[in-house]
Amino acid sequence: MTTITVNGSAHEVAVDPTTPLLYWLRDALGLNGAKYGCGLGQCGACTVVVEGEAVMSCVVPVVALDGKHVTTLEGLGTADAPGPLQRAFIDEQAAQCGFCIPGMIMRAEALLARRPDASDAEIRATLQTNLCRCGTHMRILKAVRRGADAMRAASP
Ligand code: FES
Numbered sequence: 001m002t003t004i005t006v007n008g009s010a011h012e013v014a015v016d017p018t019t020p021l022l023y024w025l026r027d028a029l030g031l032n033g034a035k036y037g038c039g040l041g042q043c044g045a046c047t048v049v050v051e052g053e054a055v056m057s058c059v060v061p062v063v064a065l066d067g068k069h070v071t072t073l074e075g076l077g078t079a080d081a082p083g084p085l086q087r088a089f090i091d092e093q094a095a096q097c098g099f100c101i102p103g104m105i106m107r108a109e110a111l112l113a114r115r116p117d118a119s120d121a122e123i124r125a126t127l128q129t130n131l132c133r134c135g136t137h138m139r140i141l142k143a144v145r146r147g148a149d150a151m152r153a154a155s156p
Contacts, residue, residue: 002066006031007075017063021055022046024062025072033073033102037131044130047103048072054110054126073102076109084154085109088147089140096134103130108144116152120145 002013025031037045041059049071077083
């Protein structure tokens with residue numbers, strides 16, 4: 001039996017082992033933060049963090065994640081108590097349609113966990129894999145910068 005820990009809680013996976021992680025998160029666990037964009041690993045809307053790495057969950061089968069830790073957008077905070085990066089995206093009004101934002105946040109979260117003082121160039125290079133059709137790239141960049149500042153200020 002495949003067991004995956006999601007946002008700190010262990011779950012036994014009772015679906016076909018080839019089911020993409022994205023489908024299982026949304027359909028079995030009701031975690032709808034990760035979005036279905038292309039289903040082909042090309043847009044980044046479905047990005048989650050697996051063992052500290054940003055992963056496009058639409059192209060990873062659940063069987064490949066046995067024993068692994070997954071963090072989704074829901075693991076960073078709630079609507080009432082958003083995490084620092086989520087708060088920064090709200091404060092910068094980074095979203096237009098908002099569809100890409102969960103993936104952007106998760107990819108940026110993985111970067112900042114590794115590189116808390118990431119440069120603008122690093123942030124841009126990292127987020128290149130995530131597409132935004134509305135073109136709010138500059139606001140997204142500002143939000144990641146703001147979130148990074150908040151996270152550094154909050155860390156001991
Ligand atoms: Fe996964 Fe587009 S939905 S990369």
